[in-house]
Amino acid sequence: MFKKIRHKTISRIIEDNLDYLVRFAYYRLGNHVEAEDLVYDAVLKFLERDTDNIKPESIRLYLFRIVHNLCQDYSRSNKREFMSIEDYDVEGADDEALDLEDADRINACLDSLPSREADIIRMNVIDGLSFVEISGILSIPQSTAKSRYKSGMEKLRKLFIK
Template identity: 25%
Template sequence: MKEGDATSMLYVAHRPALVRYATRIVGSREAAEDIVQDAFIRFSPANAHGTSAGQTLAYLYRIVRNLCLDLIKRQKIEMRERDTEPPFWSVPRAIETPEEAVLVCDEVRVVRDVLDGLPRDVRIAVEMHRFGGHTLEDVAAHLGISVATAHRHVRAALVQIALRLDDFET
């Protein structure tokens, strides 16, 4: 029997248990099925060469566990991003008096001045993410930078805008 056949048979024999194991961790059978499928793709016979079936099975369980934890971590990050409210200055509001209209125009002018003073990539990142509704991944791809750098650009610009608006109000 070939080594690849043995590991495939080991996977097939333990697949239901792996799915149950992943379901307990992630709380969704559908996600668990996907994780176990992905685990098998990552599970290569080369890694199991010369090891016992118990070690190979433990390795497969470890892959499933790590993929489950990665999924949970990714879901938490997505929830955190979804739960954040947009900055107060980017939400349209009703203008009730002419004085308020002037104040809003002044605040918009302050934001425009801050954006004009930013480096080109930072300005584009903020405009795409906050005003264009693009994801950080879209911004990073457009600018040819990493997602983390795109996030830093947006965060730094928003901090500058918030500080300048705070100075403007006082």
């Protein structure tokens, strides 16, 4: 009986977070289909593990951690080529919902930063994760996540001021 309830809880948590996980992967990979495939692989990896020892409140972070690691592996193996920030017209951006062109523009800006800073900015600004969640996903202290965020934002400001 307990296992059945646990499986329902895990299924609900996975289902509730699928869209967030796909968006998280999309902003790192730049391709929606690849992002969906990667999240599917992450969920399978998670379910293949012994989930009895994982607390329900940790499942969400655990899933984000798996997706993050798979994105890093994917990026290393495929060596995406990024356009320079100068190739994009970033002026005149409005506050409307992000479309694909906006997403590409944002990714180009973030890709000009060191990946450790860009990942934290993506996680906080785009994915809406707190610094506590980010530090759990990346296995770094919360203060390190905050300082990398601040450093990355300063670099972005300098890019736009030029």
